[in-house]
Amino acid sequence: MSTKQEQPFLEAKGLTKHFNVSHKLFSKPVWIHAVDDVSFAVQRGETLGIVGESGSGKSTLARLLLNLIEPNAGSVRFKGVDLFSMTKSKESTFRREMQMVFQDPYASLNPRIKIGEAIAEPIRANRVMDGKSRIEARVAELLEMVGLSADVAHSYPHEFSGGQRQRIGIARALGVSPEFLVCDEVVSALDVSIQSQILNLFAELKEKLGLTYIFISHDFSVIRHVSDHILVMYLGEAVEIAPVDELFQNPAHPYTRALISAIPEPDLDVASEKIILEGDIPSAEAPPRGCRFSTRCYMAREECGIRHAEMASIGENHLVRCSFALG
């Protein structure tokens, strides 16, 4: 993915975010290691899938990428420009180019504001266009683009089903004509038959509008379906990153292997040699020393609890953070 000759569309380097969760005045700070030293690059028109369980730092990473929170260390370059050192005026231009779609759009829609208004709001706020009739026409166009009829603009959020609300969330994000969308668990709350409709809509929009996506999900089969490259996270760290087919043919990190094998598949012919990990995901407050996965790893040796592995290349565009996977 990070080809030398071409400047990546989006590039994260050493992104780190720790939150202080101690609220006592004179006590020592307690740090949550939400994201630690995550690096990757996305090329224009590609989809990077980020997969991990709760507490892996995927949503914090999304917020860092959109410059919604500031990192403790590291940088994000969007089309070559460092997001964290740009001026305020420049920032607003970039805001327009990168948008986010959330898991539950209902939570981000004001129940007393009509859908048309809700979609028009970011268009106005970003001064993409003015004039009532022009904005109305744009809203109608957006609604049709996401598979809704233009006359639902006069309805309220409660009149819609989960799948329709997700379409509204997408229309709202597309209003400012972004080039880059971060989709955080966008189909997790949906039923299977609706999930496939929404995934198809994302695929269609990507083609039509030439979008670049970061798709975040805990569901590996959804991530496999949408992604070109996949980043696997565990306790705030990237543990493996590879092109999708390579990752499924040669998963190198023991965690990636366990995660794939743990998914119950609706297929009786799969010889299921399940890797059942023991124990729970440790707290990000005190991540294990050495390799963070070592407390649950079925391959761990003594040194794993001491030595912290770095991301290292094991093939073309395939990086893994494990001393043994390297052979």
Added chain:
Amino acid sequence: MREVQGRQAPDDILIFDNYSAGYLDDDGHIINLLDSLSFSVKEGRALGIVGESGCGKSITGLSAIRLLSKQLVVQGGAIFLGNENLLEKTEREMQDIRGGKIAMIFQEPMTSLNPVLSVGFQIEEVLARHRPELSPDDRRSSAIELLREVGISAPEKRVEDYPHQFSGGMRQRVMIAMAIACHPLLLIADEPTTALDVTIQAQVLALMKRLKGRGSLMLITHNLGIIADLCEEVLVMYAGRIVEKADVETILKKPIHPYTQGLIASIPTLRGERQKFLYSIPGMVPAAKNFPSGCRFHPRCDRCMDLCRVEAPPLTKIRDGHSVRCHLYSGALS
């Protein structure tokens, strides 16, 4: 041919016989939810009930243990546990059955566990209610034994702990320990792993697999992967009706109802060629107050015929153990 569900099979533990239920709306009208459910759970076997939100799968589970809210009314039929009709039981008699002969676990264990009582106390409570012959010491040692059985380490110590001291996966194990405390004939599990992370879900599924066969299992889920993992028989529900029922192999490999086929084709997979677009069923799942006429799936079905719009198809037996509710197979075409 219309399938007649009898009470004849000796290995049937739980039988739904033409059971219908609805809810009372604000005007006092009954709106039908579950329509003529007929199926049985066999001894030592696992039946999976799969469907999307609002299809009535949870209400089916709650009906079997008579935990329906007051707004829900039984419209007809019977539910037999052995030879006894559960719908004729008094509340008092049901209390003996719940936790004794039938136990149930839910999606979110924290809402089922009392936060101010230790898990040991809560497990012992079940034993005290259903096995009064046990002394307090016996109950304590049984509780420890049960916790050990469901894979909680150092159960002698953990038995004193409170629910908030356990993680989500561990709480679900505690719920399972409570459910199996009195060796129920039937365990009903409603989305038991939906709130859990994938690797934790795998642990709980492995536990449920290990406990399988001791009693019967009715597993309610939206996830066909979990059905494939645990169940022998499957009911597919749509809008309050059983649309297809068969053994798990038939449902996953050779489903014949257009809804079952569409549902399976919609799931993104971990293997095989990746397609740019997934199969998708158009439209959305209807709410009970506007269930369509005729076949309730007809507005979304790509094989819909005129008949489907007006007449509900009967549950038609294709062969032993495989039935489907669809006019393509009801004989209406010939």
